[in-house]
Amino acid sequence: MRIGKNTILTKNFPSISGFAAVAGEKEGQGPLGDMFDYLYKGDTDGEKSFEKAESKMQLDAAKRAMKKAGITPQDIQIAFAGDLLNQCIGTSYGLRELQIPFAGLYGACSTMAESIALASLMIDAKYATHALAVTSSHFCSSERQFRFPLEYGGQRPPTSQWTATASGAVVVSESSEPPYINAVSIGKIVDAGVTDINNMGAAMAPAAAETISGYFSDTNTSAEDYDLILTGDLAQVGSDLLLKLLDLEGISLQGRHNDCGIMLYDRKKQDVHSGGSGCGCSAAVLCADILKRIKEGRLHKVLFVATGALMSPTSNQQGESIPSIAHLIYLSDKKEEI
């Protein structure tokens, strides 16, 4: 059921029946290191290119999520997936062998929320009994595509973020076990005029603010109704801005905010500057940590708000600012109407 301007409440409370996260060495050395299902060795885990390594990770995460859900690829009736690479090749080559109906997405780093939102609606409307949502990113494939050749050793300014080498996958199903998806909000494209491609957090914070404030308004709820409002991936610079932007609207997140880009790395020791980013960052934090805590009843009500910057190197070189977007899903350990 649609309420307010952008929010859809699910009526059948789709459930996440399986989830998995895999990551690279650096992510394995971070605070969530021992929570991943598998850690990849070196930059490619034996593959011939960074891109092939990313595809392998995405397939691996998808297979692990399906296994945990107790299903095979033949049970999946639709997959929603995407990544950061040009033409989303991390996904198309990664999921190729599964032979499942596939709807490709491009939402930059918002893809995990976009894919889970659409998968949930497919389950809620009974168009499918099992749907897959998966995304990935890889530091090396991203860095050379968006910024500089790795060998160049480009300097990174303090506002920059570190693209996570990671993949997360979830299976959304008709099931009576938590986590449940009780609501979703599809975001709008927001462009506050930021042009600095080394400050994605600043570009994406206005989109996160718009989606969160719109959701609170649509549902007549506030931060105190949730245990955690988890953005991804604003990192430290973007998170600080988000809180300021919401403050201007009279909205406080009341100490309940955290960000996947902050959670994935130890910023004091790991030289990631503002924090993590990349489709795989929020996907991995969600699937390695958050969903597990909801499933085990250690977290109850979570807003997962993944943010994406929708520019390209070409648009940046042509002087364009950075349009951004944020999609939201409301995860809970209980089926409940808002």
Next chain:
Amino acid sequence: MRIGKNTILTKNFPSISGFAAVAGEKEGQGPLGDMFDYLYKGDTDGEKSFEKAESKMQLDAAKRAMKKAGITPQDIQIAFAGDLLNQCIGTSYGLRELQIPFAGLYGACSTMAESIALASLMIDAKYATHALAVTSSHFCSSERQFRFPLEYGGQRPPTSQWTATASGAVVVSESSEPPYINAVSIGKIVDAGVTDINNMGAAMAPAAAETISGYFSDTNTSAEDYDLILTGDLAQVGSDLLLKLLDLEGISLQGRHNDCGIMLYDRKKQDVHSGGSGCGCSAAVLCADILKRIKEGRLHKVLFVATGALMSPTSNQQGESIPSIAHLIYLSDKKEEI
């Protein structure tokens, strides 16, 4: 309601309440030239870059479709859109000013069917009352991204296709006027091992064959139940292959097949080799010609099967073959259960 393996029958028969197609000069000189809503001048219509010109086209098509549906952007509750450019910037910059909930897609040249399929399901499930589906391509922005700088004047082999400069948009709504979307099939990734990036038709034909044969099997129908089975964009080489592949399965399209890549240009006069391609090709043929004919009762039952090649220049340079996909929508001038 889901039937068979991949097909969903709509129960509320979503309707296309508005549609529009805009295109470039070359498309204007083709057989459908006088059917477009607007023809752009030169390569950029006064914009500073090919990419900005593509964004302008996409916004224009979207606005025209909404106007014809008698609605404003505020009435659109979700937009599904994408294009061929890296990070889909044709779409993100094109639709930025509309301020509507947006789910970005990447389906290469299959995007028009993917976007209409998802928009239709949103309407069918009553998650929205109006949804937008839009896509675009531009010869110049594509050519320099996927192949060679335009100034290089690269030779094109006979199997190559010409990327259309065009955009098509539809508004899907709850309405009691045709065209109706009575069914959709979301395709699987199919890779027959083709590696020649100058022969997209051959790479995509197996995906079209799989989706069409799967749909016939799911619905227990055959080609004679439809007036037109319209693929896009296999062009001549791919279309010939499709008929052969289906023949091997004992399926005949009985003279009812046509292809958007064949329809958009006059191959004898326009030097497009095998025919047209690009997200905008099938979108423009559908929105300039086919939907009009269904609305006016000159066509009754149409399967629109848009095909996409999911490779990138990087994956090709790394020796990968070309994974492809085809999504199907069943358009009719009557609400009817299959």
